[in-house]
Amino acid sequence: MGGETVKNVLERGAENRTEEKIRYFQAKQKESYEFKVLYAEIRAWEFFNHPEIGGACYVSVGGLDSITLLLFLRSIGINVPAVSVSVLEDKSIQEIHRQLGVLPLKPLKSKVEVIRKFGWPVLSKEIAGKISLLQNPSEKNATVRHSIITGDTGAYGGYRKGTSMKLSQKWLEKFGGYENDTEGVSYGKPDFLISNKCCYYLKEKPCANYAKESGRFPYMGLMASEGGRRQKSLMINGCNYISPGTKRSCPFAIFTRQDLLRLALDLHVPVPEIYGKIVSAPDGTLKTTKAQRTGCSMCGFGVHMEKRPHRFDQLWACSPGEWEMWMHHVDKLPDGTWYGWGHVLDYIGVEWREPWRQFEVQESLFNQEGA
Numbered sequence: 001m002g003g004e005t006v007k008n009v010l011e012r013g014a015e016n017r018t019e020e021k022i023r024y025f026q027a028k029q030k031e032s033y034e035f036k037v038l039y040a041e042i043r044a045w046e047f048f049n050h051p052e053i054g055g056a057c058y059v060s061v062g063g064l065d066s067i068t069l070l071l072f073l074r075s076i077g078i079n080v081p082a083v084s085v086s087v088l089e090d091k092s093i094q095e096i097h098r099q100l101g102v103l104p105l106k107p108l109k110s111k112v113e114v115i116r117k118f119g120w121p122v123l124s125k126e127i128a129g130k131i132s133l134l135q136n137p138s139e140k141n142a143t144v145r146h147s148i149i150t151g152d153t154g155a156y157g158g159y160r161k162g163t164s165m166k167l168s169q170k171w172l173e174k175f176g177g178y179e180n181d182t183e184g185v186s187y188g189k190p191d192f193l194i195s196n197k198c199c200y201y202l203k204e205k206p207c208a209n210y211a212k213e214s215g216r217f218p219y220m221g222l223m224a225s226e227g228g229r230r231q232k233s234l235m236i237n238g239c240n241y242i243s244p245g246t247k248r249s250c251p252f253a254i255f256t257r258q259d260l261l262r263l264a265l266d267l268h269v270p271v272p273e274i275y276g277k278i279v280s281a282p283d284g285t286l287k288t289t290k291a292q293r294t295g296c297s298m299c300g301f302g303v304h305m306e307k308r309p310h311r312f313d314q315l316w317a318c319s320p321g322e323w324e325m326w327m328h329h330v331d332k333l334p335d336g337t338w339y340g341w342g343h344v345l346d347y348i349g350v351e352w353r354e355p356w357r358q359f360e361v362q363e364s365l366f367n368q369e370g371a
Contacts (some may be wrong), residue, residue, distance in 0.1 A: 005059035018236055025235040028161055028254045029225065036259055038252035041076050043239035044219065049079055052242055057249070058216040060207055062276055063093055063294040066221030068264045069252060070100060073219060075267060080219070083210055085203050088296040090318065092273035097269065105210055107202040110299045113204050114201050116331050119193030121342050122300040123171065126229055128196035130167055134178040135193055149176055149183045174348065185280060190347050191333055200295060217247040225256045261286040271335065274318060298326060300341065304350050312352055327352065 020331030028039065059070045061084040082102045086094045088111070097104070109117075119135070121128060130148045133141050144165070147153050151166030157300055177189030211218060224234040228259050239253045252260060261278050264271065265286075271278060291314050295301075303310055309317070316323040330340040337339065343350045 007350040021238075022232075022235045025224070025238065027255065029256070031254070033259055033262055036254055037263060039254065040072070040239070042204070043306070044073060044076065044078055044249060047217075047240045047251075048080075050240070050242060053217055053247065055080075055094045056214075056216045058211070058218055060084070060218045060220050061097065061100075062089060062221070064269070064288070065223065065252070065260055066265065066270060067096060067100070067272075068260060068267065068269050070102075071267050072263060073268050078219075081214075081216070083207065085206050086201060088202055090272065090274040090297065092292055092318075093294065096270050096272050104205040105221060108205050109201045111198070111202065111296065112330060114198045115298065118128040118197045119195030119219050120300060121196065121198040121298070122194060122348060123304060124229075124301050125196040125199070127167065127171060128301070131163075131171070131175045131194040132196060134175060137178065140146065145179060146183070149185065151177050151233075157181045190344075192339070192344060192347075198296070198299065217249075219251065221252055222250045223252050223257070223260065229252075234260075243362075257284055262286070274314070297322060298341075300344065303345070304348055308351065310350070310352075312345070315350075 029038075031039070035369045047053060048057055057078070057080045059066065059073060059080060059082040061067060061070055061082045073080070073278055082100065084102050085106055085107050086102065086104045088107065088332070089097070115121075117133060119128075123131075133145055134148060137145060143153070147165040148167055149172065151164075153165065153315055166172075172185075172187055174188055175190065175194070176183075176185060176187030180186055207218070210216075219255075222230055222234060224231045234250060234253045239251055240249045242246070255263075263269075265278055271288070274291050274294055276291070279289055280286055291311070293311075295311075297315055297319075299311075303312065310325065313327070326340050327342040328340045329338050331338070332341075333339050342352055
């Protein structure tokens with residue numbers, strides 16, 4: 001084997017199998033809409049009838065994607081409970097949840113409590129987690145912190161260099177200053193905390209508690225095409241994933257956004273007001289006339305990549321009072337000054353002032369296209 005170790009051979013074999021799974025998944029993503037809908041039905045029933053599941057399922061519901069999933073499952077005869085931490089969603093989404101009989105769950109902590117104790121959910125879950133480690137140094141995470149600054153893994157990671165563990169230079173300039181003394185650098189650091197723990201306390205743990213107490217396993221409206229940290233996992237594990245520690249089904253895993261919106265129209269899904277309407281552009285592309293994606297009103301993950309009107313502009317249009325609170329009156333800086341998302345967005349270079357002007361222009365364009 002030319003000096004190769006058994007470990008190297010096994011690792012290469014595992015990598016090849018992973019690449020093969022991803023290619024197989026990507027091939028299904030290119031299939032027709034009709035194929036994908038039928039495939040979703042087959043996978044949904046396969047999960048429901050699995051010996052380790054035995055029909056003990058529930059639907060985790062949030063925005064339009066998972067509302068569509070709930071009605072899709074009902075349309076094919078899978079009638080299982082639907083649950084949501086609805087209080088985190090936009091009021092128009094909460095109204096649809098009530099209409100559909102979705103069981104509301106309570107978050108473990110309030111949004112403000114999570115931010116004050118742990119920090120702001122900004123940039124992405126992965127980046128926020130890395131910054132949180134920098135802000136909370138310990139002997140146990142010293143190697144990881146070094147890797148976040150330099151990309152070098154040290155002995156623990158096989159002395160690899162230039163790994164993806166390193167923060168991008170843009171965010172190192174803003175958040176790497178906690179390691180200035182240890183790494184001999186001169187980066188900046190903010191006067192507020194960053195964290196990726198919001199979802200755990202607000203959504204993940206309440207749903208996990210429901211699953212444990214009820215003995216049920218979730219259907220989720222995740223799609224690999226949406227990207228994010230779950231994309232590769234969906235490509236490798238497919239729609240249904242059943243292991244000793246995790247059992248879940250994502251029937252829409254191979255869907256694109258266009259597939260989802262087309263299915264929503266086919267099923268006459270009630271579209272929450274925050275999304276506006278589903279309309280067809282001149283080239284046939286489907287889109288919603290207002291928000292394209294929604295989430296918790298205090299979440300900042302990905303906002304730095306959005307064009308205006310971004311999610312906080314949309315919040316101003318729907319609820320100026322809530323916008324005012326989140327922008328200015330969430331917590332106090334070390335000098336006692338009240339601050340909110342406005343201060344955080346300023347630090348990462350995201351415009352947020354005068355959202356009404358931006359929103360009015362965009363809304364006018366939406367109305368013209370949807371007319």
